[in-house]
Amino acid sequence: MLGLSDDDKPRFLGRRIxxxxxxxxxxxxxxxxxxxxxxxxxxxxxxxxxxxxxxPVQMAAEMxxxxxxxxxxYFDRGNLIQENEQxxxxxxxxxxxxQQLAALQAENERIRALLASASSINQNVLIARILAVSPDxxxxxxKLNKGSSDGVFVGQALIDAxxxxxxxxxxxxxxxxxxxxxxxxxxxPVEVNRTGLQTIAQGTGRSNALTLPxxxxxxxxxxGDLLVSSGLGGRYPPNYPVARVTxxxxxxxxxFLDVTAxxxxxxxxxxxxxxxxxxxxxxxxPAPDNAGKSGQPPAAAKDDASGAxxxxxxx
Amino acid sequence: MIISQRVSSLLIVVTxxxxxxxxxxxxxxxxxAARPAFYTMTVLFWTANQPQRFGPIxxxxxxxxxxxxxxxxxxEHGLAMAVAAYVVVKGRELLWSFPLIQQSLLMLxxxxxxxxxxxxxxxxxxxxxxxxxxxxxxxxxxxxxxIWAFLLERIAELEVG
Numbered sequence: 072m073l074g075l076s077d078d079d080k081p082r083f084l085g086r087r088i089x090x091x092x093x094x095x096x097x098x099x100x101x102x103x104x105x106x107x108x109x110x111x112x113x114x115x116x117x118x119x120x121x122x123x124x125x126x127p128v129q130m131a132a133e134m135x136x137x138x139x140x141x142x143x144x145y146f147d148r149g150n151l152i153q154e155n156e157q158x159x160x161x162x163x164x165x166x167x168x169x170q171q172l173a174a175l176q177a178e179n180e181r182i183r184a185l186l187a188s189a190s191s192i193n194q195n196v197l198i199a200r201i202l203a204v205s206p207d208x209x210x211x212x213x214k215l216n217k218g219s220s221d222g223v224f225v226g227q228a229l230i231d232a233x234x235x236x237x238x239x240x241x242x243x244x245x246x247x248x249x250x251x252x253x254x255x256x257x258x259x260p261v262e263v264n265r266t267g268l269q270t271i272a273q274g275t276g277r278s279n280a281l282t283l284p285x286x287x288x289x290x291x292x293x294x295g296d297l298l299v300s301s302g303l304g305g306r307y308p309p310n311y312p313v314a315r316v317t318x319x320x321x322x323x324x325x326x327f328l329d330v331t332a333x334x335x336x337x338x339x340x341x342x343x344x345x346x347x348x349x350x351x352x353x354x355x356x357p358a359p360d361n362a363g364k365s366g367q368p369p370a371a372a373k374d375d376a377s378g379a380x381x382x383x384x385x386x
Numbered sequence: 387m388i389i390s391q392r393v394s395s396l397l398i399v400v401t402x403x404x405x406x407x408x409x410x411x412x413x414x415x416x417x418x419a420a421r422p423a424f425y426t427m428t429v430l431f432w433t434a435n436q437p438q439r440f441g442p443i444x445x446x447x448x449x450x451x452x453x454x455x456x457x458x459x460x461x462e463h464g465l466a467m468a469v470a471a472y473v474v475v476k477g478r479e480l481l482w483s484f485p486l487i488q489q490s491l492l493m494l495x496x497x498x499x500x501x502x503x504x505x506x507x508x509x510x511x512x513x514x515x516x517x518x519x520x521x522x523x524x525x526x527x528x529x530x531x532x533i534w535a536f537l538l539e540r541i542a543e544l545e546v547g
Contacts, residue, residue, distance in 0.1 A: 090441060094472045097446050101465035108460035109511065121454040128403055129455065132410035204412060207456045209508070209520065241457065248457055256512070276517070 119243040129214075133203060194308060197221065197346040199229075202246065204339065209276055211254035211338070212237070217346065218245040226306060227346045234312035234335035235259065235300055236344055251338050252313065253278045260303040261313050263296050272298060272314060272332060278339040281314050283330040290328060294319055298332055308347055312336075391546045393436065401428050401538060402448060410455060420522040422530045425452065426467065426500055430493070431538045433471040434478050445471030459511055466503035470496050486532040494528040 108114045144151060199215040217223045219242045227239040229249045237251040252259050253274040261272045261283075268290060272281040286292060296316040302309025314332035322329055405428040413421060429448045432440040449467030453460055473496050474481065481492055501524050 090472060090475055094442050094468060097442055097468045098465060101446070101461035101468070104461040105459040105465075105507070105511075114460050118454055118460065121450070125451060125454055128406050128451075129410060131407045133412070136412050203410075205456070207458065210456065210458070212457060 115241065118241075122243060123245075129203060194347050194349060197223070199223075199247075199344055199346055201342055201344055209255075211251040211257075211274060211276065211278060212240070213249055213251065213344070215239075215247045215249060215344070215346075216245075218243050218247050220244045223247045223346060224348075227348050228307050228311075229344050230311055230347055231336045231341045231344050233337060234314070235307060236334075236336045236338060236341075238306055239346070249344075251278070252334060252336075253281060253338055259307055259313060260301045261298040262301040263292055264299050265296050266291050268292065269301055269303065279333055280317075281332045281334060283316075283332060284327060286328045286330055288321060288326060288328055292316060292319060292328070292330060297335075308349065391542075392439070393542045393545055395439075397542065397545050398432055398436070398440065401432075401541065406451060406455070409452075419519045420526050422526040422534075423497065423500070423523050424534070426470065426497070427527055427531060427534045428538065429467055430470060430474050430496065431535050433474045434481055434535075435538070435542065437475050437478055440471075441475055442468040442471045459507070462504065462507045462511075465507070466500050469503050470500040473499055486535055489535065490528050490531050493531045494524065497524040497527045500524075 104114070197217060199217040201213045202216050203214040205212045213229075213236075215223070215229075223239055223242050225239055225242055229236040229238060235252060237249045237254070237257065239247050239249045241248040250257050251274070252272070253276065255274050255276045257274045258271045259273075259281075260269070262269050268286075270283050270286055270290075272283055275282055283292075283298075294316050298313045298316065300307045300309055300311045300313050312335045314334045316330060316332045318329075318331040320329040402425070405424040409421070409423070409425045425448075429440075429445050433442075433445055446461070446464040446468040449464035450461060452458070452463035452467075456463070477492070477496075481489055484492060498521075501521060505520065
């Protein structure tokens, strides 16, 4: 180990520990740790503390990219002006649509009230910056600059301008980690917008492809179909675009179709994302098991007493 | 150099931190998949170079850092590092009896063991990523080993004087 000189190597009852024995002990410790980590959330404080200690390394790794971005913006004034123009046009356009939205939302709520439906389309949003993408090419997640002190909680959905990106899986006070829909461990309940067909889209480990493994051979689905989140299972908010079908293969003799879809969100390019959650969570899913451990109810929902208390109740 | 002089712990920590940063540098996914495991190379270099101080336990601790930064199950990379370090400790004399260029071939199975441990644990954890490019870092790390080890040796010599 670090700092040990030759004569004070690890000893046990006066004998030197054989390296093989050391390895076996390490293996046992590792396996126990992995099992505990998998089953409980009890290691998250240790992980959080170590993550804070390793923050400088992470920041150093981000620096070249950030610096290059900064320099590019600094020297590229023409580009900035152009971008600014585009953005203000976009703002105008969106504000125009927003005026309609307010009226539509009110109408929608009245109609829903008539139907005695408890669901709400009111959604709170919080802008988060994407600090880092997974350096491990086989796991798809991003690190966000908002943590439990900003009201982020486990299970919150992450979207960008074009669709659903993923959901929050770990929260520390200052930052959080979200799994992307393209992670092979992630499945998202979707429906085909054209037909209402329900299915599940599963990540593949590549940021540009999801698979739909559970569609029977006679399912009505074709290339170009938009998949939107169905909200079933409760983890993801309903009716956000998720992916567009890019490939449908009928395999003779197989029971299921081979369907591939491309996520509509920019999973590997964006720098900013939105965290969304329902302020009125009557028909909300039971919050994920470990949400309680991650701390406070969302801060942004504090001004909305019902939202905050509902969240607590759900936990 | 078969028997090497002691270098300071600070040097070990600094080289580890630098290679960790290189490992974390954001890159396009295609390049990232083939990126040599710089951090693992540095850990294994110190295991080979300073076996009295940097054995499997230190390698295990070093691997935990990756687990924290990657968000992988606790001690997954730790265990893989420890196993790879153990192989290096055992085969260290053989390793140093060859010139750096030829060590490439000897390190190939070591990196393969490291990657296989990760692959195996991922599989047990249900993360079944079985794509051929998963094994690219094994080759890129082994190829780069002579250059990386040469650099680290020079740095160690500079310090020891």
